Structure formats: C-alpha cells, structure tokens
Amino acid sequence: MNALFRKRIGISENDNITFESLNRVLEKTAETIPFENLCIIENKTSNITKENLIKKILVNNEGGLCYELNSILYFFLIENGFNAVLTGGVIYNNATQEYQALGRTHVTILVTHKEQTYLLDTGFGGNLPLKPVPLTGETVTSNNGEFRIKRVNSEHGDYVFEMKLKHKDTTWKIGYAFDSKKFINDVSELDEIQRIIIEHEESPFNKSPLITRLTTGGNLTLTNTTFTQCIDGIISKEEIDNLRFKELLKRHFGM
Template identity: 40%
Template sequence: MTTMLDSLFKRIGYKPGQQVTFADLPEFLSLLALQFPFENGAVLRNERISMTKTELTKALLNNKRGGLCYDLNAFLYYVLTELGFSVHMVRGTVFNAKEQEWALTGTHVAVILREGDETYLLDTGFGINLPLAPVPFSGEPITSKTGAYRIRKTKTDKGDYLLEMDKGEGWQIGYAFSLTPIDEAALTCVRDAIFDEEASPFNKNPLASKLTKDGKLILSKDHFTKQTGSDLAKEEVNAGDFQTIFIQAFFD
C-alpha cells in the first residue's frame, strides 16, 4: 500500500492494508464524508494550491481543512486511481433550486467510475447532498441517509445528464454534467472561477458543512446548526468566532 493510502486509511478509520473493492465503496465514501468538510476557507484566504495529487494530498491529510468540489472530488479521483479503479473527472453546473436558475457554468466537479459494463457517478464534494454510494447510469435510484439520488439522461445546455435528488419533497435537479473527461488544467480553471468570478457563491462569506455519524453540521457567518438524529440546535455566531467553531466542531 502506498504512503498516501496508508495515511488516508488511518485518517478515516478504514481497515489498514485492506483493498477497497466496488462493494466497499459505500462504506469508504461514508468515512471520507465524516472527515473532510465542504468549506471555502482557502478561497477567502486566496490560497491557491496546485490541483495535483501531491499538493491536494498534502493539503487535506496534513491540515485541519476540507475544500470545495474541485478539491474533494479531485482528491477522490486520485485515491480511486491509486486503488485501481477505472475513473475520470467531469465538470458540471449546479442548479440553484431556490432561485430556479443555473449557478456559475461548469464549476462543479464529479467523478465517473466504470465497473464491468456499468457506469456510475461518485460525488464527495456536493455540500451535505452526498449520495454516499456510486449512482448508476441505469437510472435506478440509490438511497442513503442523506436521501435518494438518480441519474437521468436529459440534454440541456449545461450537459447531457442530470444528477437528481429527493430529500423527501420530490425529485429535484442537483446538477447537470457531461461525460467529457477533464484534467488538472481544467480543475485549475474551475478553481480560479470560484476564486475570482463575481457570480461565484463561495468567494464572499465563510461557510462549512459536514455529515456526522448521526446528523450534520452547517456553519455560516451568522449561525451554527447541529443536527443529531431528530434533534436540531441552532445558535448565533459572533463576529470572529467562525474559525474557532470550525476547528473545534468539524475535526476530532
């Protein structure tokens, strides 16, 4: 086992030295989600790390930080490649359900996996909307503790496929995407758009979210929300307290 995988397995509490098979991916993805929050601290600090396996591994495994989709799903891609899976990265465009409009074009990153004759989508960088299992292109829904997810082939001006999710209120569009593979140069373009574009939702105010074993954490500049089972606690965040709460609540 490589040093990268050994360090990752220790970090997430996965069985040391054991190969990850396709059947193991739901457990593996769930463990990743518990360790690496979706957060935009690097954007607000203007810390533009290289989108290489070496730099992303160093940033995520050696520091108390998470990242956005281009960090977390690129890291997932590098890990799955190291594990021997047939994978590539793709770009997508998130649909803003509240505003009923597309967000900044082409600024979501996800992972496509081939297993036998089947194709699947994996995503560990979509906030708390994580399938926590490979989503098949057959259209069959998969269900996890975060809801139900499915792929629908529908041509839009943002891509040929939709990831849809049902959080208990019916199916909604998560994002559109195409299957064209992207590389580190494209990842850098996505990163720079998130850092620099006025339409970016991530370069203005701090935010962080993470799944927990029995709930979720959501932190904004104004509020800290903690859900444990059916219990929901929400408290105000004072100016300057975001980083302290983030470090204390989001990491073991």
C-alpha cells in the same frame, strides 16, 4: 497517498477496497473531510496539483470544495485499481429554477464497474449520495436520502443528478447536469474552475466562510455568524461571534 487517505478517513491500510466497500469509503469521507472554502476567503489558494491536494487535505487535515474533494478521492480510487474519471457539471439553482451562470464548475467522479457507469460525489456539500449512483435511472437510498440520475439532452450535459434529501425534500430536486463523455484529463484544468469560484460575482463561495460535513444522523454547518446542527431531522441554530467560530471550527472540523 493511499496510506494518508486511509488514515484520514479511518480505514485500515490492510483493507482491500472493492466496489462493494465504496459505500463505507464515501460515508467515512463525508463524515471526516469537510466541504469548506476557507482558503478562498483567506486568499490562500494554491494551484491544483496532486501534491498540493495531498498536503492540504491529507497532511494539513483541511477540507475543500468539489474540485479538491472529488480530485483527492479520484486519486485514491485510481491507486486502488478503479476505472475512474473526473467530469464537470453545472449546478442547478432550484429557487430560481435555472442553471448557475458560473458554468461547468462542479467536479464529480464517474467509475465504471462491470461495464456499468456510476457517479460518485463527495464534494456537493450536504447533498452527498454516500453510495455510487448508476447512470441507469435506478434510485439509490442512503442515510442522506434518495438519489438518481436521469438521461437528458441539454446544453449542460447528457445526464442530471437528482436528489430527495432525508428530512428536507418531499419532491425530487435537480442537483446538477453533467456530461458523461467530457472528461477532465488533468487536474491542472481545475485551476480555471478555482479561478471562477474565486472571482465570479455569482460564486456562492467567495463571500463568507462556509464549513459543513455530514454526521451519522445529519450534518453540521458553520458560517461566520451561525452554527447549525441537524440531528435526525431536528435542527438547532446558534448565533456566534468570531471567537466562538474559531472554537467550533477546531472542535467539530479539526481545523
């Protein structure tokens, strides 16, 4: 698994993965493994197990949603000696200014290093911090924007992840709330999250295909009707048909 993950994101098997090198791991993961829901749209989902995740993401070169992308990164971190856990979060809808009715369906990673806890997330679409974010409230800046975590006391958790995306946000926005003390002890627990994502009427991922990944200067987003490129804040959008969809899926996402 360790060798396959390194091969997928383009990191040498000989590289020692330290806490200081996690920035590079997060950047390469975000630029290589797409956030996508094709298995759900095509009704080809499998139970969430380590073996199934390895096959899907590292052997078949597919992507996935948060519970798949952050789980595979979690296994990689564990194999490289990190003190990591998975935890659940509730996504905040900034348009309606309320938390999603789906409940705790976002999955993210907490890593403890030198008695300090950090959030790592490679499964939040285009909203990735690309660096470990400390739970101290300190702002972290990356190519993708500014990110921080605030302590709160709410029914959804004890912290909120906030972001100010580059070329997009002028003010801080809430990404999700999470609980730093409620861990996901086995990835089989994620089957229930996947079921909600598949079945819930308010799920944003069970209606039409969505594939997105970050690039060095921005991001690419593909749906069944449009292809959007954002490069250094300049957005170009193309209306597409099914044939063009398949062509772009292969060219830009390797799927």
